[in-house]
Amino acid sequence: MDLHGTSIINDKGHLQIGGCDAVDLVSRFGTPLYVVDEALVRLRARQFNEAFQASGLKYQVAYASKAFSVMAMCVIAEQEGLSLDVVSDGELYTALQAGFPAQRIHFHGNNKTIAELDMALHADIGCFVVDNYYELELLNERAALQGKTANILLRITPGVEAHTHDYISTGQADSKFGFDLGNGSAEDAIIRASGYSHLSLLGVHSHIGSQIFEVEGFKLAVEKLSQFAIRMRDQHDIAFTVLNVGGGFGIRYTAEDSPLPVKEYIAAIADAVITNFNSAKYDIPEIWIEPGRSMVGDAGTTLYTVGSTKDIPGVRKYVAVDGGMTDNPRPALYQSKYHAILANRATDSNEETVSIAGKCCESGDMLIWDLELPKVNAGDVLAVFSTGAYNYAMASNYNRIRRPAVVFVKDGEADVVVERESLQQITCNDVVPARLQKTSLAK
Known part of the structure; x- marks a missing residue:
């Protein structure tokens, strides 16, 4: 099993990222959950800087924030001596709110x-x-x-x-x-x-x-x-x-x-x-x-909880999770491929080939086709790797599904850097005009 960054399989047979047990993370923060290996992000930043220092050239390494733009990531970019690439007022505002030096921002x-x-x-x-x-x-x-x-x-x-x-x-x-x-x-x-x-x-x-x-x-x-x-x-x-x-x-x-x-x-x-x-x-x-992607992509893992299954004999077995194209639209948009394991049973032997379906009301909401896994049960935790870039950044509220929380993990500590959306936030910008608030004529 080829893991990224600080990820290991611990003595409980669970996936562990940044010293944090994935099963514990799910218990604390729920699913779907974006987990970012902070040490790996910092390592990537240092690798770029060190490579240029070895060249002797004057340089700037500008993190392309479109890959993953949150205030905590802007803080890390600043701490690691990076510049920042933004493409909208929202990304610029995020950077400025995080205290990122404006002179190192490229628009x-x-x-x-x-x-x-x-x-x-x-x-x-x-x-x-x-x-x-x-x-x-x-x-x-x-x-x-x-x-x-x-x-x-x-x-x-x-x-x-x-x-x-x-x-x-x-x-x-x-x-x-x-x-x-x-x-x-x-x-x-x-x-x-x-x-x-x-x-x-x-x-x-x-x-x-x-x-x-x-x-x-x-x-x-x-x-x-x-x-x-x-x-x-x-x-x-x-x-x-x-x-x-x-x-x-x-x-x-x-x-x-x-x-x-x-x-x-x-x-x-x-x-x-x-x-x-x-x-x-x-x-x-x-x-x-x-x-952008190369700074944060493989540092991200998304954790899901398995729900329903549908086994079509001789055709395919679908395993549904509690997320999908709302938190990772890339497979639907680009036919992007991902690898995943059962985070709570990472040492179990593979027994079946399944396809991972999302929960959106779309036939195209598929995260992974033909994935080898142990016998999958409802309640298992699925960990999808390399989701640090263009997943949270492209997340949506389709079907009015709430966007996940984002957690940074490092040295056994887990910190929420983006709170999970609440049901109240789903409707916080909705307005019902006065003309629609009249008593219905339907009796």
């Missing part, structure tokens, strides 16, 4: 509103990643109104797409994000940006994919971005001081996944940057990256 997004730009400018955040011409002009106008100059990166679509084991280089990438490198819009945007009086152009940003298990795509993206930087310097006398190569570093969800160690990704990026910029006698820019 992303392809359609930032006026209110979001004004909020970020007022907070004096460190950088805006500008995605389009509309934003370029709007941000300059809003910065002028506040008498400020905003630091910006331009998001560039470099024509490199990477996903898991595959990467391709295309002349023009089809994406809703960024200025395209192949059709000339990137160059035009750089020239325009350098002419705005309330914008300070630091450099460019790119993001080539997700769940990337090799380094070739990153190396190719760096090569294209460096060539572009050199051309902008030579033809327009515009020099970049920052090169942001995004995120997308893979994690292990199942035995099929084979991500590289953090240091191998960073070493490849650093080597490509040094080689390409040194060859052109170009001062090496500060390198920024944006790990």
